[in-house]
Amino acid sequence: MPVQPDKQRKRPKQDRAKETRTRILEVSAQLFGTRGIGNTSTNRIAAEAGMSIGTLYRYFTDRDEIVKELTDGLFLQVEQRYSKLLTVAADMSPRDAVADVIRTAVEILVANGPLVRALVADLHFYGSGIPEFEPRLRMIIKLYLISLLGPTRGVDIDIMAFVVLNAGFATALRSVEMEDEGLDRDVVIDHTADMIGAWLATVTEPV
Template identity: 80%
Template sequence: MPPHADKQRKRPKQDRAKETRARILAVAAQLFGSRGISNTSTNRIAAEANMSIGTLYRYFSDRDEIVKELTDGLFLQVEDRYSRLIGIGPDRSPRDAVAEVLHTAVEILVTNGPLVRALVADLHFYGSGIPEFEPRLRMIIKLYLIQLLGPTIDIDIDTMALVVLNAGFATALRSVEMENEGIDRNALIEHTADMIGAWLGSVADRRRPA
């Protein structure tokens, strides 16, 4: 039975232990991406990582904990990248701001593509944290829009943030897949940025004093 009690061993401080833990996560991410989460057991992860199942259980109590660790790391990466965008000066156009958001999302998805697809595919069966993450990311985009548009008393900034998030996420996911179909990823992003940017720009123009 996997040991659940000794939580301290899951956050190793020694370099060798850190390397072992990182290897488990790297192998799990690769297997989840190629086989799917539901088809990947902890025994398979341990075997591919060239370690005993007992060694794996010293760091993770079960597969769900590995999934959570991988998604937490991915979400922290996303939050960090988008939080940096908030610091960009408000002098850039809404269109260029949207393009920056989309290019950043695609870069993250391409880097973690197989894992992201596995997490989305198995969302119904595992507590991947994606539903809980969506409000956090929407808040970052909301802050970004406030920075671009200024005071938001007379506009529904929450709905705007939701639209930008949904459209941007869909475009990012599709652009990664569609490049295999011969479609220019950058062109897709730029056209989407044109459309969303024009909408945001029109809102900004209506709010400027005559």
């Protein structure tokens, strides 16, 4: 016997709310990637997500809050991936460890390419999240280097983390366009790792 509509099991409100929130974030990331953060209004996000602006504002107070949540989610992915690398860093050579750092960054970038490019392109845009994201990421790289190199002397680990982060991040960002330019992404990553690994070997002196 068919179940009457009023007796059908309703989805919990928490599930529907989670789906709506996820929908807003997914649509926002797509729009930010194609239009840029500054050119994407909350009205446009709501329209593309198929909801009223009032519904959107029940979940996010403004565009900056959406950007912050997307940035925090991106950082969580990075943190989880690099936390796994930390467990094996001590058993790797500096060169191989750097290669893993860059390859992991490339994988995360490819998976979140449009959003990352939007965040980088809108560095000037208040609330883009990059000014807060960079030092958090640098701290992870610093911990990674400490785990990799062990006790050293005569080394400014903060400067080292800054160099590794920026060289690796630049390679990761450029990696998306490398194949269009006739470059082999893996070869570029390997050469970058070779150079940084050689530098790490020359500037570190065990205690």
